[in-house]
Amino acid sequence: GAVVSQHPSRVICKSGTSVKIECRSLDFQATTMFWYRQFPKQSLMLMATSNEGSKATYEQGVEKDKFLINHASLTLSTLTVTSAHPEDSSFYICSASGPGTGENIQYFGAGTRLSVL
């Protein structure tokens, strides 16, 4: 149980385009989803926390207009990187937690590697 699916696993796009990443909880209701960014050989940095049906809470320094987060249902959250630029290239990972995951453990998706040309 507690499976989180993230799609796509890899995306390459041109500078200036927008990219949408989906995060789905497959076998539990994710009342809270989290979006992280990870640079090579570094730790995970939390970007934002989203609760179903509410606006996301962004961490300091994360541009909310740049990284649009939608958590419209208990099984789906999306992250849209708007007008992507090369400096947005990174590994983006989502996680989800909910009443059924036990101790509110966060379960992670497999990540999306974004490369902006």
Place this chain on the structure above:
Amino acid sequence: GESVGLHLPTLSVQEGDNSIINCAYSNSASDYFIWYKQESGKGPQFIIDIRSNMDKRQGQRVTVLLNKTVKHLSLQIAATQPGDSAVYFCAESISNFGNEKLTFGTGTRLTIIP
């Protein structure tokens, strides 16, 4: 063990030996801790967790020890196998009615030598 900065600490262990990965956490108010394993190109995988009212918890081949006095957490892996090679992160949080944010440590790369 863990350290501040961009350099990822490394640990090499002979297959079959036990390994200990250390983590110094930062917030004395943290009351919930998790160890995650991350293989290359994948998302973190939950290994084991512990609450601050405990100082030890055991799982299958893994044991987590918590020393709140010195804000130190360790993960012991017994009888290591090649599949244990990965980066291991500790994470800390403060209970917040299901909205717990995790703060991740810098990670330790564990390499199992066949």
